[in-house]
Amino acid sequence: MEATTSHSGPAADGGGPPGDGAEARRYHRLQRRLGAADVVGGLAVMGVILATDWTSDFRNFAVRLAGDHHAAALFLYTTILLLLTGFLSLGLDYYGFRIEHRYRLSRQRLRSWAWDQFKGFALTFLFGQVLVQLVYLLIRLQPQWWWVTGWAVLMLFSVLMAQIAPVVLFPIFFRFRVLNNEELTARLTRMCERAGARIRGVYEWKLSEKTKKANAALMGLGRTRRIVISDTLLETCNEDEIEAVLAHELGHHVYRHMWKAIAVQGAVTFFGFWCLKLAIRWAALDWKRYDQIDFANLPLMVLVITAISVLLMPVMNAYSRFNERQADAYAWQTLGSVQAFCSAMEKLAAQNLAEREPARWVEILFHSHPAIGRRMRAALSWAHPGKST
Numbered sequence: 051m052e053a054t055t056s057h058s059g060p061a062a063d064g065g066g067p068p069g070d071g072a073e074a075r076r077y078h079r080l081q082r083r084l085g086a087a088d089v090v091g092g093l094a095v096m097g098v099i100l101a102t103d104w105t106s107d108f109r110n111f112a113v114r115l116a117g118d119h120h121a122a123a124l125f126l127y128t129t130i131l132l133l134l135t136g137f138l139s140l141g142l143d144y145y146g147f148r149i150e151h152r153y154r155l156s157r158q159r160l161r162s163w164a165w166d167q168f169k170g171f172a173l174t175f176l177f178g179q180v181l182v183q184l185v186y187l188l189i190r191l192q193p194q195w196w197w198v199t200g201w202a203v204l205m206l207f208s209v210l211m212a213q214i215a216p217v218v219l220f221p222i223f224f225r226f227r228v229l230n231n232e233e234l235t236a237r238l239t240r241m242c243e244r245a246g247a248r249i250r251g252v253y254e255w256k257l258s259e260k261t262k263k264a265n266a267a268l269m270g271l272g273r274t275r276r277i278v279i280s281d282t283l284l285e286t287c288n289e290d291e292i293e294a295v296l297a298h299e300l301g302h303h304v305y306r307h308m309w310k311a312i313a314v315q316g317a318v319t320f321f322g323f324w325c326l327k328l329a330i331r332w333a334a335l336d337w338k339r340y341d342q343i344d345f346a347n348l349p350l351m352v353l354v355i356t357a358i359s360v361l362l363m364p365v366m367n368a369y370s371r372f373n374e375r376q377a378d379a380y381a382w383q384t385l386g387s388v389q390a391f392c393s394a395m396e397k398l399a400a401q402n403l404a405e406r407e408p409a410r411w412v413e414i415l416f417h418s419h420p421a422i423g424r425r426m427r428a429a430l431s432w433a434h435p436g437k438s439t
């Protein structure tokens with residue numbers, strides 16, 4: 051869910067080390083292949099289910115079991131799809147878990163990983179079922195305008211999710227506690243006061259139980275708005291460097307990046323719903339396969355949504371990198387120096403096995419954050435204008 055977490059800190063995602071080691075390059079190549087396999091696999095499964103018309107068999111099976119009860123039949127049908135895709139992606143997820151261990155980044159035991167997988171699937175199941183029921187209810191109630199209403203409801207839901215994520219969703223997977231460091235809290239409070247910003251707290255994110263990687267983020271909306279900073283980052287960085295990371299996160303807050311991201315997401319989702327409307331109308335009228343209200347067309351919807359998300363990924367990433375650059379510049383201005391920022395970047399790149407200098411096309415297509423090498427050069431040229439770095 052993009053909009054709930056929105057911006058992770060300087061540490062997130064990462065580019066690769068000065069002159070990137072072979073290990074970082076291999077690690078990121080594997081990560082990209084894994085991501086590609088996940089998308090291609092997802093598209094292939096939906097494509098096969100449609101091409102073979104197994105979707106009609108699933109629908110008939112669900113209807114036989116549920117009888118006249120439409121919602122129950124839809125629930126059963128959706129359960130079949132969710133179990134099928136969940137089971138198929140489990141293999142890739144396990145491979146991802148092994149890669150994290152192979153590169154000595156993960157600290158998670160298999161049992162804990164499996165429990166996280168289970169909880170993740172339970173959440174997907176819950177949200178997936180609710181969303182699917184809503185969409186087909188609207189299709190039946192408003193055959194012309196379901197996609198507009200559906201979009202509006204989904205947007206309200208994402209705002210709600212963004213708000214409750216730090217207190218309800220993230221705690222399902224991670225432990226958080228109020229940052230227990232008076233000096234740092236006082237520094238951040240001073241920064242917030244100068245910026246006229248209302249941050250409701252700074253929390254320590256217990257990431258070390260699962261990974262060696264470090265991260266920081268701005269989370270929540272309104273009363274739940276907070277900065278979280280991982281204990282792994284607190285272990286590695288000194289107070290000046292942590293202050294630089296906090297200043298970057300405060301930059302996201304001051305520039306209202308969370309709300310802007312929700313607005314951009316809203317525009318993209320609107321386009322997505324419009325495409326969905328076209329796709330299911332096409333399936334009913336031209337392909338003559340599934341009526342608009344026939345939920346056997348669900349794999350087509352999933353196919354369309356996946357394709358749109360992949361195609362728009364470079365645009366969304368470019369937008370995210372723009373926000374990240376803004377938050378970086380905010381941090382340099384607030385601190386009046388880039389030294390702590392650069393040394394924090396240096397440490398985090400090493401800690402996260404980041405690619406500091408990925409190929410340009412890789413950065414453009416896949417990175418939500420500018421590569422670390424680029425961020426450091428931008429910082430240095432801000433600090434020493436006119437001097438090429």
Ligand SMILES: [Zn+2]
Nearest residue numbers: 057058059060
């Ligand atoms: Zn950021």
